[in-house]
Structures are given as structure tokens and as C-alpha cells.
Amino acid sequence: MELSVANAGEWLRAHRIDSHGAAFRSLGGGVSNHVILAEVPSGPIVIKQSLGRLRVADEWLSERGRIFREAAAMRWLSGKLHGGRVPKVLAEDRENFAIAMEAAPARAEMWKTRLFDGILSMDDARRAGALLASMVAASEGNS
Numbered sequence: 001m002e003l004s005v006a007n008a009g010e011w012l013r014a015h016r017i018d019s020h021g022a023a024f025r026s027l028g029g030g031v032s033n034h035v036i037l038a039e040v041p042s043g044p045i046v047i048k049q050s051l052g053r054l055r056v057a058d059e060w061l062s063e064r065g066r067i068f069r070e071a072a073a074m075r076w077l078s079g080k081l082h083g084g085r086v087p088k089v090l091a092e093d094r095e096n097f098a099i100a101m102e103a104a105p106a107r108a109e110m111w112k113t114r115l116f117d118g119i120l121s122m123d124d125a126r127r128a129g130a131l132l133a134s135m136v137a138a139s140e141g142n143s
Helices: 008-014 066-077 111-116 122-139
Strands: 023-026 033-040 043-050 089-093 098-102
Touching: 008 033, 008 043, 043 066, 066 089, 066 098, 111 122
Parallel strands: none
Antiparallel strands: 023 033, 033 043, 043 098, 089 098
């Protein structure tokens, strides 16, 4: 099943997530996943489905199971990250290489977008460095 805005509600229901009255929109920008924002009654959810062939000009193939390593990393980091928050994994679909997770707050901005827009902030860089240090410390058992 290739996920889309048209069938995302059906996919959520199949994974026991209420999508009654939900609004869906595709989140662009990615080359390695289909990403859909679902505004469901319980709050916003992101659905990600990994692609086997990346959306680039040349043929670039990628192992689709990487999405489950991402989900495992989010579950493992939960509660270990200092100064940040990890989205909760809500569903995994191994047959269709897809996951659902909590969405970032609507007011959140992607650091990559800010950088591409020329917005450079030492505070952002310090926070990113601190989060990375927190992840390293957790992986070394020092969290």
C-alpha cells in the first residue's frame, strides 16, 4: 500500500487510531519518505512511509526497513534526552514500511528551514549541540 492523503484515514483506522473527522495534508520536502500530517481528534500525528527509490534525478535506492530503526531510536531515546522531546511512536506497519508518531507542535520550526532561510542563531546551534551531547551521553550510559 502506498500511503497518500486519500488513504491515510483508512491506514490510521487499521492501526486503531481514530481518524473520524480528520484533516490530512502532505508534508513536502523529503526525498526518502512519504510524510503526511493527520489532524485527528486526539491531536496531530505524522505518518511516514519510507521509499525504496529516493525522489532524486538519479536512481538512488535505499533499504526501506530504516524506518523501523528510526522508530526504535525514538522509543529508546524517550526519557533520556535532556533539553528536548522525542515524539512518541503510535503505530508501526512492517508490511508497508510505515510508522505514525506524535507531531511537533504547530508553532515548531525546523532548524534546517531556518538555516536555508539565512536565519543563523547561536542559541539554536547551542541547543542542537546540547541535544546531540545528550544523545551521545545516553548511548554511553551516562544519561
